[in-house]
Amino acid sequence: MRRPTNSAIEQYYFGLFSSHYALPAGRIEYADKPDVILHGERRLGIEIANLYLVDGSDRTSEQVQGHRRDQVMGRAQSLHRESGGRDIELWATFDPCQPVSDIESLARKLAEIAMRVENSAGRVNPLTFVHVPELHSLFHNGEEYEDAKWRPNQGYTVPLLSVDRVRELVAGKTAKAVGYDKGCEAFWLLLVVEYMDPAQDQFIEWPDGAALAKSPFERILIYKPQFGQVVEAPQAAM
Structure with a gap:
C-alpha cells in the first residue's frame, strides 16, 4: 500500500482541524510554504507540522x-x-x-x-x-x-507536553518562514499530535506560566485530532 503524500496528510489533518476550531471565514487553498492559505478578510497562511517527542534525526527516536x-x-x-x-x-x-x-x-x-x-x-x-x-x-x-x-509488542507511557520540544520546532519553522508566501498578512503554526503514534502521543495541556519567545506566527496551536483538543501556546510580548 502506497504511503499518503505529505500534502495529503496535511489536508487530512486540516480538514479535521477545521471541524474542531472556529476558523475565519474564507476560501481554503492548499499550497506549499505555507501549507494552507485562507482567503478571507485577510490572507492567512497556516503551516502544519507533526509534534514528535524527539527529532527524527535522533537514532534513539x-x-x-x-x-x-x-x-x-x-x-x-x-x-x-x-x-x-x-x-x-x-x-x-x-x-x-x-x-x-x-x-x-x-x-x-x-x-x-x-x-x-x-x-x-x-x-x-x-x-x-x-x-x-x-x-x-x-x-x-x-x-x-x-x-x-x-x-x-511495545508498551508506552504518555508524557506531558515538553515546552522545550515545542520551542525547538517553532525555532525550526521560524527559520523557514522567510520563504513563505509574501502575500499573506499573517501566519499561524498548527502542531498536530497523533495519539495513535507513540512517537507523537503526549498530553497537550500547556503548563502554567510557560511562554514561547515571540515568533513570526500570530498563533501557535497544538491539536490532538482524535480528542478534538486545541491548545494555544502563549508567546511573550515584543
Missing part, C-alpha cells in the same frame, strides 16, 4: 526505533523459516534503553533463540536471551499459523 524493530522482526522470521523453523507467531518487547543499531545481527540472534524455544509455549525464560540486551521479553504460544507474523 521512536520514529527510527519503531521502524528498526519491525525490520528486525521481519528479518528474524525469514531467517527462522530458511532454517526450517516452524510457522509460529512470536512477540518481542524491546528495551528502550538499548536502541537497535545492527538490524542483521540482532535478527540472527532472535532467529537462533526462536529455533531453541519453538516447541515450547508462553513467555520465554529471560535467561534464554540474557546475551541480547536489546530484548526485554519474548512470548509465543507454540501454535503454527499459515499467515504467522512476528511482531514487536
